[in-house]
Amino acid sequence: MVSSKQSDEHWRSALAPYLALVPLFVVVVVFYLGTMAWSIGISFTGSKMLPVANFVGFAQYQRLFSEARWLFALRNIAFFGAAFMVSCLVAGFLLAVFLDQKVRGEGVLRSIFLFPYALSFIVTGLVWQWILNPGFGIQQAMRSLGWSDFTFSWITDQSLAIFAVAIAAFWQGSGLIMVVMLAGLRGVDTELWKAAKIDGIPTWRVYWSIVLPILRPTIATAVVLLAIGVVKAYDVVVAMTQGGPGIATDVPAKFIMDFLFQRQNIGLAMAGSTIMLLIVLILLIPYLHSQYFKQESRH
Amino acid sequence: MSEDSTFSWGRLGIYAVLIAAAAFYLLPLYVMVVTSLKTMPEIRDGNLFALPHAPSLDAWRKAWTTACTGLACDGIQVGFRNSVNIVLPSVLVSIFVGALNGYALVFWNPRGGVWLFCALLVGAFVPYQVFIYPLTKMLAATGLFKTLSGLVFVHTIFGMPIMTMLFRNYFSSLPVELFNAARVDGAGFLAIFFQVMLPLSTPIIIVAVIMQVTGIWNDFLFGLVFGSGEGVPMTVQLNNIVNSTTGEREYNVNMAATILTSLVPLVVYLMSGKYFVRGIAAGAVKG
Numbered sequence: 001m002v003s004s005k006q007s008d009e010h011w012r013s014a015l016a017p018y019l020a021l022v023p024l025f026v027v028v029v030v031f032y033l034g035t036m037a038w039s040i041g042i043s044f045t046g047s048k049m050l051p052v053a054n055f056v057g058f059a060q061y062q063r064l065f066s067e068a069r070w071l072f073a074l075r076n077i078a079f080f081g082a083a084f085m086v087s088c089l090v091a092g093f094l095l096a097v098f099l100d101q102k103v104r105g106e107g108v109l110r111s112i113f114l115f116p117y118a119l120s121f122i123v124t125g126l127v128w129q130w131i132l133n134p135g136f137g138i139q140q141a142m143r144s145l146g147w148s149d150f151t152f153s154w155i156t157d158q159s160l161a162i163f164a165v166a167i168a169a170f171w172q173g174s175g176l177i178m179v180v181m182l183a184g185l186r187g188v189d190t191e192l193w194k195a196a197k198i199d200g201i202p203t204w205r206v207y208w209s210i211v212l213p214i215l216r217p218t219i220a221t222a223v224v225l226l227a228i229g230v231v232k233a234y235d236v237v238v239a240m241t242q243g244g245p246g247i248a249t250d251v252p253a254k255f256i257m258d259f260l261f262q263r264q265n266i267g268l269a270m271a272g273s274t275i276m277l278l279i280v281l282i283l284l285i286p287y288l289h290s291q292y293f294k295q296e297s298r299h
Numbered sequence: 300m301s302e303d304s305t306f307s308w309g310r311l312g313i314y315a316v317l318i319a320a321a322a323f324y325l326l327p328l329y330v331m332v333v334t335s336l337k338t339m340p341e342i343r344d345g346n347l348f349a350l351p352h353a354p355s356l357d358a359w360r361k362a363w364t365t366a367c368t369g370l371a372c373d374g375i376q377v378g379f380r381n382s383v384n385i386v387l388p389s390v391l392v393s394i395f396v397g398a399l400n401g402y403a404l405v406f407w408n409p410r411g412g413v414w415l416f417c418a419l420l421v422g423a424f425v426p427y428q429v430f431i432y433p434l435t436k437m438l439a440a441t442g443l444f445k446t447l448s449g450l451v452f453v454h455t456i457f458g459m460p461i462m463t464m465l466f467r468n469y470f471s472s473l474p475v476e477l478f479n480a481a482r483v484d485g486a487g488f489l490a491i492f493f494q495v496m497l498p499l500s501t502p503i504i505i506v507a508v509i510m511q512v513t514g515i516w517n518d519f520l521f522g523l524v525f526g527s528g529e530g531v532p533m534t535v536q537l538n539n540i541v542n543s544t545t546g547e548r549e550y551n552v553n554m555a556a557t558i559l560t561s562l563v564p565l566v567v568y569l570m571s572g573k574y575f576v577r578g579i580a581a582g583a584v585k586g
Contacts (some may be wrong), residue, residue, distance in 0.1 A: 035429070095320060
């Protein structure tokens with residue numbers, strides 16, 4: 001028989017983990033799911049300056065998608081995302097491959113490629129704003145060296161400014177992708193390289209046909225990381241161009257912040273954040289699903 | 300065999316590419332440092348990449364003590380103090396909570412724990428714009444809006460997903476026999492946490508500290524929304540200094556302020572070396 005003291009103790013230790021998880025539970029339910037539900041709810045109301053409860057159906061969404069600025073922000077995030085993700089993946093992979101050739105000073109080079117990742121996007125945005133500023137940065141420097149026709153003014157060009165922002169984001173984030181890829185490459189079986197050498201397969205061929213497919217999970221991780229960064233892009237735009245020239249570098253996150261805190265149209269802003277939420281969930285669910293199943297099978 | 304010569308040409312190519320890449324990554328840092336040491340006339344007439352004629356620390360002094368951020372002209376040192384006051388408690392609390400959560404989830408296997416964890420992951424991935432407005436309302440209702448404690452609170456609750464994830468993964472890699480042995484010895488929930496698990500957690504705590512210090516120091520969005528006029532972090536002050544529309548743009552002061560703002564994460568990065576890489580790899584693999 002279990003004595004009453006023992007069962008008391010048993011009860012206490014069974015309860016303790018639940019008590020310890022109460023803050024987590026509250027944060028998840030109130031601050032994540034609760035605020036999220038509230039935001040989605042408000043997107044179906046006619047809230048302007050203050051949140052109100054008059055249900056208007058999809059009117060805010062209709063207005064949102066008739067706002068030229070929102071459509072431009074979506075277009076920009078697609079351009080920015082494509083440029084940023086492709087450049088980070090290609091450069092990250094190539095740098096990792098080059099670093100993986102038993103080079104001297106690997107540690108120093110790795111640190112140099114990665115250090116921008118330690119910096120705030122505010123810092124990154126400001127520095128690149130100066131370097132790309134045509135009256136002051138690279139263009140001016142090249143002209144003063146004698147190339148008087150040299151032109152590099154993406155940041156002031158309506159159609160190219162979003163790619164100037166992508167350069168700054170690339171500088172900040174590509175080192176991280178290099179590290180992820182390098183970790184992936186180091187996990188490739190060394191026997192594979194020996195076998196490929198014996199068979200006389202050219203190195204680039206091995207990378208292209210064998211190593212890249214092996215790295216698929218690593219690349220998936222890198223893609224998810226980059227994609228989340230793209231959807232969250234805000235700081236770098238504020239620091240670099242403040243959305244300009246005009247609305248040339250506006251992004252959904254900035255659109256929402258402006259309509260929340262300056263333009264006082266909460267309903268519209270919340271419709272925008274609900275769309276962003278949907279995009280993230282569509283990107284994330286397959287990834288979490290695969291991660292989650294992997295973890296389950298390990299137990 | 301001709302392979303020898305192609306081999307060395309290949310090596311040369313590898314180094315050429317790596318050195319060119321290194322130059323690209325270092326260039327902005329070089330521009331920051333060089334410009335911060337120049338005078339304004341020299342900047343206006345000269346070349347962005349040229350070395351300063353007579354290096355001077357005047358711009359640094361001005362950035363630190365008298366540069367104007369909005370209405371106040373006390374330099375970026377105010378923001379530095381704010382950032383320190385925000386980072387210290389946020390880092391301590393979020394790591395402690397994350398470690399406790401990870402420990403409870405892994406070893407005590409509470410019912411519904413997996414669901415709770417999955418819901419928590421939402422906080423790590425969803426854009427903060429989804430949460431921000433209702434959060435400002437909640438903090439306003441409790442009097443925490445635009446206070447330092449409010450900002451610390453926000454950093455703590457949004458640090459929980461990544462910290463819980465980090466410690467959950469770490470604790471799952473420890474042998475469960477450790478936990479079982481402590482239980483057989485009669486140790487309770489908190490005793491096992493403080494006497495067995497935390498002492499074993501040094502490597503992951505280092506990683507967590509690096510991630511949180513750099514992450515919270517570099518934050519802009521939360522500081523902007525939840526910080527008060529004088530209580531804003533350094534990143535917000537820096538943006539105010541640089542993007543203020545009054546007067547001539549003092550590039551040397553701006554760049555000195557930029558370097559000052561990035562000093563803490565840079566020092567953390569340089570001092571922690573391989574831990575930083577490990578932390579990023581660990582954080583990267585799981586999100």
